[in-house]
Amino acid sequence: MTRLGTARADPGEMATGELDVGEARDGSTVSLPVAVVNGTSTGKTLYMQAASDGDELNGVGALQRVVPRLDPRELSGTILIVGVANYHAFQRGEHRNPIDDTKLNRTYPGDENGTSTERIAAATFGAARRADLIVDLHQGSTSRMINEVRVRCGRRHRLHDDCLELAKVFGCGHILDQKGPDGQLARVGPDEGIPTVDPELGGAVGFDEESVQYGVEGVFNVLRYYDFLDGHVTMRSQTRASGFEQYGSPVGGIVDFQVELGETVSRGTTLFTVTDVFGTVKADITADTSGILWRTRRRPPVASGEYVCSVGTDIDTY
Template sequence: MVTLGTASAAPGEVDTGRLEVGETRDGSAVGLPVAVVNGVDDGRTLYIQAASDGDELNGVGVVRRVLPRLDPAELSGTILVCGIVNYHAFQVAEHRNPIDDTKMNRAYPGDHSGTSSERIAAATFDAAISADLVLDLHQGSTSRMIDEVRVRCGSRHRLHSDCLELAKVFGCGHILDQKGPDGQLARAAPDEGVPTIDPELGGCVGWDESSIQRGVDGVFNVLTYYDFLDGRHDSRPQTRATGFEQYGSPVGGLVDLQVDLGDRVSRGETLFEVTDVFGRTKAEITADSNGIFWRARRLPQVATGEYVCSVGTNIDTY
């Protein structure tokens, strides 16, 4: 019998339930939606979670498509799922937990006696480190972004090669291999010996069908490669960036992007221009390095210093 919260499944069974993480302001219990798929045969354990940031919904879209397709009679091992991590932010369609104004993916490994976010992080961290592999499904918030997978443990980490292999198997096409900030699940779980990646499935407001499908394909790539399911998986070469440059606007105005997501850019190439409301150019921003146009803001209006776009640099094929 495998249990996650109130979900409990014997071999060959599927169950759903709730993982209790505290109470709301009116004293009602808060339970994260969880599922256990327990295969008929022994094997590894995979933990999947989504909506660590409350407005990043593509991962939820992946979960709701993957789970109905999983037949425990055909599965070796166990799959644990938390469908919505940042419960409070999800309810109000915000990025950060409004109870404590915290970005959940900076709170790991959490604290069972701490703030709302720390308690949620602690509960989901316990589930994550009980597994052999972890997929923490994200997206580029509401910005526009390519589909990519992030390896956040750092190149000197003892599990770096395992995390990088998992990212390649997931197969979004692009990998950002750069050590992440403290408090990320993909930083904290490898310290406990569990290879973990952070697929960033595009960026949108609401659903993005192509990115969701890319995530579904990625999950099944992992399931076949690591022998949860029968099938042959061929890992395709991925374009990897080990650097990441962000560009803000030196002036206020309206942004005209000069390149598209996924384009190769050269040092000195124009990334964007900023005009006033009458169309007069105020600034032209060029790339500092060769790379790939990775991410961009969605709205055209910017203030001085406001984020506009990012370029992945130090590109190779892995």
């Protein structure tokens, strides 16, 4: 029998339950929704979670579509799933845990006796470290972003190639290969010897169906490639970036993008203009280097010095 919280599944079974992570302000138990899919034959273990950031919902949408299609009688190995990781932020529709104003994906491996967020990190990482592979489903918050998979361990890490392979298998078309901040699950997992990736399924308010579908297909690619399920995965070339250039606005006004999300730009390409409310151009912002327009703000109004967009740089094909 395989257990995760109150979910218990014998071989050939699927079960859902709850994983306790602390108590709310009224003393009631705070629990995360979890699932265990236990295959009929032995194999690897995959850990997946969504909504580490409470307003990033495309991963939840992907799991909502993946889990009903899983038949444990056709599965080898085990899948452990946390459907919503950042409970308090998810309930409020916010990015960070409002109990302690902390970002969950900066607190791994956590502390079971620590803050609210540290306790959630400790509980979810306790499940994740049981796995052979970790997929941490994210999105670009509520900004606009291409679909990508992030490899966050750094190129000198002993598991870098394994993480990069997992990212390519997931197959969003773009990979960001750049060492991430301390406390990210995609940093801590490889340190424990577990290949880990961070798919960023676009960026949306609510569900974006195209990005959700990238997540569904990516999960099934992983399940087939690593022999959880029968089936062949065709490995497609991925466009890889190893850096970011961020651009802000030197003036306040209305942003008008001159290139499309995902479009290749060269040094000197006009990325966006800023006009006043009557349409008079106040500034033209050009790219400092070649790359791909990777991420943009969603709302056109901008203040001076405010973030507008990011360009992925150091591009190659993997």
